[in-house]
Amino acid sequence: MSEFRQGGQGPYSLQGRVAVITGGSSGIGAATARRLAEAGATIAIGYNAGRDRAEALAAELPGTGHLPVHIPMGDSDAIRAAAALVEANFGRADVLVNSAGVTRAVPHADLDALDDATFDNILITNVRGPFATIRAFAPLLRRGGDAVVINISSLSASTGLGSSIAYCASKAAVDTMGMSLARVLGPEIRVISVSPAAVATDFVPGRGRAGVEKQAAATPLKIVAEADDVAMAVLAAVTHLRLSTGTTLVVDSGRHL
Structure with a gap:
């Protein structure tokens, strides 16, 4: 088999x-589930x-077979x-969206308010968790x-502005981790970060x-x-950015400018 794969494949179909x-189950993740299901995918709702x-x-959701x-x-x-469980029920996994995350609003200048337990919880949920999920699903x-x-990352990864210093650090880690994983998971798996600025959800308490x-x-x-704006960016990254990996797609109305 050639070491090169043929380009010009067209959009990535989600049928089947x-x-x-x-x-x-909520926020950006739920909006993404709706968009991917509308495009034909069967959804495992984490x-x-x-x-x-x-x-x-x-x-x-439109379609059948969706599984919590x-x-x-x-x-x-x-x-x-x-x-x-996903393997037993479906025998395959084609798309993994890491949308789970957590934060807590802590003023950046109040270093003492960002206690160790909060810092650890944010890093475990936002960084180790996505890595563990990729690690578990990679064979499939x-x-x-x-x-x-x-x-799902955040503009906070590059600006250092956000709900807390720990949250900003966690999203910077996600983006860098994505670059590392893109190198080792290709050519079979693309890895892309989608980075919104503030989204109208109840994510930040x-x-x-x-x-x-x-x-x-x-x-x-x-x-x-809105959550659906981010979901549309996810859909575009999955279906049309066929030669993109290890990169970040910013969805922020130009806030970074």
Whole structure:
């Protein structure tokens, strides 16, 4: 077999493919599940505490066979069990979206308020968890020969501005980890980060829609990012960015400028 693969393959069809989405029961994860299901994918909806939400979402998605799966970011054994469950039910995984995450609003100048337990929880959930998920699903993703991992990152990774210093650090780690993984998982698996600025969800405790609108007003496009805007970027990265890997797609209305 040639060491080169043929380019010009056109869009990546999701018909008959299986997408695993961590944090899939709400926010960006749920919006992504809807978009990928509309495009033809069968969805494994990863959840931690949101089993009821995941089950309700599975019932309302277009298509059939969607499956809620317990994928807690802090438990590598449970993540491996989830990969085994997906294999047993579907026999394949073609797309992995790491959308699960956590943060806590801590003023950057208040170093003492960012205690060790909070810092560790953020790094475990936002960095080790996605790595453990990729590690567990890599054999299944490789099997198909043309898979995609999307890590939901944040503009905070490059600006150092965000809900907490630990959160910013965790997303910078995700982006760098994505570059490392793209080198070793190719050619069978692409790895792309999708990095939004503030999104109108309840992800950041205490930040209401007014705070997101204020940030959006300071951007060139002056558009409030909704969860579906990020989901559309994920869909585009999966289906059309066929030669992109180890890179970051920024979705921020130009806030980085």
